[in-house]
């Protein structure tokens with residue numbers, strides 16, 4: 001009988017990269033469904049196109065470089081979905097296509113593929129799209145109004161009959177001392193606001209977070225520290241800052257990024273201490289950019305900037321168990 | 334209260350296969366092949382030649398040097414050959430082949446009453462006792478540290494899945510273990526003795542607690558977690574002391590001895606019996622009738638498997654599934670340090686298909702030594718030996734937690750081993 005011989009350990013987890021990414025996809029369905037309900041079927045198509053383009057981009061890259069196929073690890077699907085959910089519900093369909101190709105081909109694969117890219121592909125692609133097509137990327141629609149008839153509302157994205165709307169983020173811009181009246185915390189919590197497809201509904205994002213925690217896919221420290229740091233930054237940067245904490249956390253893509261983007265394995269540090277610094281820095285920068293920069297949002301930019309510090313943060317090597325400072329060696333004779 | 338070290342993993346323990354089965358004596362085969370090296374250190378030197386008649390317990394291999402151990406025959410009969418065979422690690426070493434005459438005549442050392450320190454030490458040496466937990470470090474060396482020892486820890490954690498040999502030992506021979514412990518304690522002059530047992534073995538805890546009543550030995554419940562039985566982890570859990578990263582337990586005044594070793598010490602002193610039987614678990618779905626066996630050293634694994642019957646299996650492991658060695662065939666023989674033989678079928682064995690590291694950090698979160706295995710793996714692949722040194726591969730205890738949790742099936746333990754080796758070769 002032929003016996004297998006291999007190094008220990010001889011048993012191991014059943015978890016694979018593919019299963020992890022599958023779980024993330026499932027968790028991303030929560031905000032996808034919420035976005036579809038809020039903005040109609042067109043927004044679902046945007047996410048679908050982004051996801052499909054990302055997978056196609058990785059497939060083509062594998063073929064062109066004649067490397068083994070990597071699409072079945074599902075990580076491209078995750079990147080595509082995250083990018084799609086970061087787009088406004090009115091985006092023309094070339095936007096997700098261009099964005100996904102950029103994210104996969106340039107940000108992910110050119111740097112060595114899964115686990116090797118240093119910047120978050122979806123966040124970088126979003127920044128690229130904002131710079132290239134600012135108009136399309138800031139054209140936000142109000143949630144559809146189902147009282148005018150379900151179907152009419154549900155397909156309004158295709159018929160371009162949506163009502164453009166300002167997002168809470170725009171309303172908050174420049175405010176300090178008192179929260180603008182248009183800000184309604186309950187609407188923000190449920191998602192009845194303008195914004196990117198995936199970011200509007202806090203409830204859905206929290207459900208996704210719980211799902212990812214149950215399956216131990218993400219490290220809770222990243223979102224929790226990020227959110228806490230954002231809250232502290234809001235307290236500091238705004239006059240009457242405590243009034244701004246909840247509006248800050250619930251507006252823009254902050255929660256979405258906390259759960260789905262900051263926790264990206266490739267672009268977050270390896271160690272607990274590194275992760276805490278990384279998440280705290282990202283939270284601080286997010287609010288800093290929102291408050292003081294010319295940009296309306298700051299999440300993507302903050303994440304990409306902090307991604308760049310990861311190689312540095314990864315130089316913090318924890319001391320092994322039982323570490324003792326090496327004594328100065330006596331001069332060798 | 335249960336104690337815990339940081340990190341580690343919770344593999345399925347699979348101990349239910351054999352936990353309730355009392356030890357059963359397996360009769361010796363017609364021929365035994367006794368390895369002259371069953372321990373860490375210099376191989377023993379053959380003391381018999383072909384044609385000699387020996388009894389069970391006859392000294393057939395003599396320790397050469399301090400870190401070495403005596404080897405005894407496990408059956409009575411005639412030496413028919415001295416030949417090279419592969420051991421479980423795949424190394425060719427000398428084996429003394431003895432034809433079993435079926436008489437089982439025994440040759441014992443004189444039993445000792447009220448032994449002195451020197452008597453105990455000499456007996457451990459004479460009886461060829463080595464660590465029975467798997468490390469096989471000669472016990473007479475271990476109990477003579479050059480540093481004062483305040484605490485003796487008896488390792489009853491048995492944290493590897495499947496294995497129940499120490500567990501059964503604690504249920505069936507608690508009194509004898511305690512007696513063995515008291516001898517070791519005498520030699521070491523330790524003030525404190527603690528028996529550490531994982532809390533998934535309540536019966537063993539009860540049995541040992543009953544056996545230590547009236548002595549100053551205590552039993553401590555430990556959290557069930559792998560690698561609780563790792564020396565450094567166990568010491569930390571019991572004493573809160575951290576063994577220095579490059580040091581030995583004696584550096585913090587502690588010695589760890591396995592429960593079965595304590596039993597063997599008892600046998601050697603009280604009955605004068607040298608170490609030539611092995612208490613082992615034979616388990617896994619590949620074994621028809623999993624069992625806890627008492628096997629004579631030198632019995633080929635093949636005979637053990639024939640004795641219990643087998644189903645289809647794809648892998649044979651000597652030792653536990655986390656740290657044991659997989660063997661290419663069943664020719665190697667049972668040696669003193671083999672606490673188990675496992676035959677795993679397809680459903681139990683892990684199929685390894687390495688894919689790129691996704692940088693998820695699971696390996697680092699599982700490492701009980703607080704290393705970052707993924708970095709060593711990555712740097713070794715690029716042949717950056719000096720850089721990998723910064724990640725302290727020399728601290729790796731090869732427990733396998735990192736590779737166990739890795740979703741990308743990275744060969745993390747091999748990388749650590751390779752890094753250790755290359756650093757030794759190139760940096761010194």
Ligand code: SF4
Pocket residue numbers: 699700701702703704706728729730731732733734735736745746749
């Ligand atoms: S690096 Fe070594 S000590 Fe750490 S988990 Fe892996 S095998 Fe165990």
Ligand code: SF4
Pocket residue numbers: 689690691692693694695696697706707710735738739740741742743745
């Ligand atoms: S567990 Fe595996 S995939 Fe995850 S970081 Fe470690 S080596 Fe990479």
